[in-house]
Amino acid sequence: MRQLPKSGEFYRHFKNKLYQIIAVAKHSETGEQLVIYQALYGDFGVYARPLEMFMSEVDHEKYPDVAQKYRFERVELSSDVPAEAQKETSVQSEYEGGINPKVLEFLDSEDFDERYNILVALRDEIDDQIINTLAVALDVVIPEGDIDDRYDQLKMCLRTRQRYESNRLR
Numbered sequence: 001m002r003q004l005p006k007s008g009e010f011y012r013h014f015k016n017k018l019y020q021i022i023a024v025a026k027h028s029e030t031g032e033q034l035v036i037y038q039a040l041y042g043d044f045g046v047y048a049r050p051l052e053m054f055m056s057e058v059d060h061e062k063y064p065d066v067a068q069k070y071r072f073e074r075v076e077l078s079s080d081v082p083a084e085a086q087k088e089t090s091v092q093s094e095y096e097g098g099i100n101p102k103v104l105e106f107l108d109s110e111d112f113d114e115r116y117n118i119l120v121a122l123r124d125e126i127d128d129q130i131i132n133t134l135a136v137a138l139d140v141v142i143p144e145g146d147i148d149d150r151y152d153q154l155k156m157c158l159r160t161r162q163r164y165e166s167n168r169l170r
Contacts, residue, residue: 002055002070005035011072014058017041019072024051043144044129103130107137112162119158126151 005011005021012018022036025048033051038044058066102125106118115138122130131150135142140157142150 003074004051005037005054005072005074010040010075010077011037012068012075013072014063014066014068014070018075019047022046044132100125100130103133106134112158112165116155116158116162119155123151 005024007021007023009021010018011021018040019037020040022038025034025036026032027034034048035051035054036046036048037054038046054072056071057069058071060066100122102118102122106115106122109115109118119134126147128144128147128150131142131147131154134154135157138154138157138161140154142153142157144150
């Protein structure tokens with residue numbers, strides 16, 4: 001029997017995409033175990049898959065050219081992961097602790113003026129992951145698309161909050 005995935009571990013899908021385990025959860029109705037994992041590419045989507053399916057072997061009749069035995073196989077970032085996949089994940093580790101300090105400052109701030117100034121200061125470093133993180137902190141959804149358009153939408157949301165929520169009685 002294979003070892004169960006653990007939070008923080010890295011797995012490669014048989015189609016050669018890299019994922020990180022967030023947790024193994026229990027379905028509240030059925031009790032079925034689900035693996036919660038995040039893509040380490042693209043929009044860094046978060047997915048849930050039944051543990052049994054996550055741990056299953058590749059259907060070699062459907063995918064005869066696949067060399068990997070299991071649908072997902074555990075990997076170590078240092079040696080088992082292709083260089084291009086490591087490049088995508090290394091962006092986070094450029095900073096100590098893995099997170100841009102300006103993003104942390106944004107998340108810690110409750111002042112909309114300060115948040116706006118931080119967002120403007122992040123302009124040259126902005127990417128989809130930062131936009132997604134800041135959007136979650138503001139409880140808004142910024143649709144996928146051109147990075148400049150997404151940045152402008154986030155700025156507009158923040159400006160609106162600055163204007164209307166800072167004057168609202170609590």
